[in-house]
Amino acid sequence: MREFGYQRAHDVTGAVALLAADPDARFLGGGTNLVDLMKTGVERPARLVDVRELPLDRIEPTADGGLRIGATVTNSDLAAHPEVRRRYPALAQAVLAGASGQLRNMATVGGNLLQRTRCGYFADVSGPCNKRVPGSGCPAVAGEHHNHAVLGASGHCVAVHPSDMGVALTAFDAVVAYETLDGPGEVPVTDLYLPVGDTPHRETALPPGALITHVGLPAAPVAARSRYRKVRERASYAFAIGSVAAALDIEDGRIRAARLALGAVASRPWRARAAEAVLTGAAADGTAFAAAADAELAAARPLPDNAYKVTLMRNLVVSVLTELAERDPR
Template identity: 80%
Template structure:
């Protein structure tokens, strides 16, 4: 590991100034991703600015019903918070599915959003990788890509974003707040990760030196009836090969509101707006759920070995929406595709 300087910041202006002083500095939260990458040589910061001591460790309910989550809140505290469990249960489920208890106790909300891909070519210094070394190529396109992207990828990168938490936050229109030396800013989480295009090394839309200070979840009554479902290759702690965050409000057999986001299918959490538009106002039936999921996945461009993700995610969506719609819908007749979702 390369030698590095270490500073501990106790207020936001100090943290920003310390990072601005050194172009090779990085903020340090829980370190559960950054330190691993430093050990392997992928990350080589000259200075770490520890931000765990900043006053950003609270979760507060605002008068308008929104929830404000500080950037240094640990994943464990986020998952256990009563307001999150009641109002956004899919977020609790996503966080609990995302890592072991030990990692959740250390990992922070801000750090979780900034974790980097787990693509094996990215973490292998002997391999080319456009994220790590722009212009060097993406060997995953023709190499090992079973767990890689089927939506929104490009010839320059087919890696997926690893966060479970970010998928649930994306489904509920979360907004990321940040500070820079020029003042505060905010961006919808859906816009935090730019399309991969031909610049996969540009992993966020944050200004240089920006410090994430928190995440705001706007009020959304539908979020109280939500679930997160994750498929992985082993039952123990593992990254998703496909996941869905879903919320559903049904009245008189028709969909009044729905939220859908997919994980492990793109370089960023994938908000399924095509599927949402197809469902709102329509019947809450297994066939309708499957058609909506298929409409979203029509844009998929699978690689040689990951086409399985298309039916996997389609069936996840169908099964999860059936569960949320309740027993009446779940017992309705379903065709072969809907039945397979169970």
């Protein structure tokens, strides 16, 4: 590991200034991803700016009926918060589906959204990877890719985003707020992650040196009846090979509103807008659920060893939506 400096920030303005003074610095939250990448040599910061003691660790109601979630709130505290569990149960379920209890006690909301892919080629500094070394190639395309992207990928990168939390936040139109030397800004989670294209090393729309301060969840009555389900290769402590965050509002057997996001299928949490369009106004039955899944997955472009994901995700979407409809049979 490269030798690095360490400095603890005491306020948001100071934290942003510290990073601006050293472009080779990184913000340190829980460190559950960054420190691992430093050990393998993927990340080699000259300085860590510790932001854990900044006053960003609260979950508060907003005037519009939503929630304001501080960036240093731990995953454990987020999942246990009574208003999160009541208003956005899929978010609590998504957080609990990720990692172990020990990691959730350390990991933060801001850090979770900015975690890097777990693609093995990305983690191996001895080989090429366009995300690590732009222009060096993507060996996963012709190599090991059974858990890689089937939506929104390119020949330059087929890695998937690992966040469970991000999938639920995407479904519920969360907005990421940040601070820079030029002042505050915000970006919807759906726009936070840049398309892969031919620049997979450019991962987010955050300005250089930006510090995430909080995540805003707007009021969403439909989210109160929501569900997150994750499929993985072992029962616990594993990243998804496919996941779904879904919510339905049903009246007289028809769907008034639907929210749907998919995980582990793209370089970002995937908002399933084509599926939502099919569901809205349709009968809440298996035919509509299957049609919605097919509409979204029509854009899938699997590789030879991950084509199973298309069938997996179709079945998963239908199963989760059916469960929601049976729980809310109005």
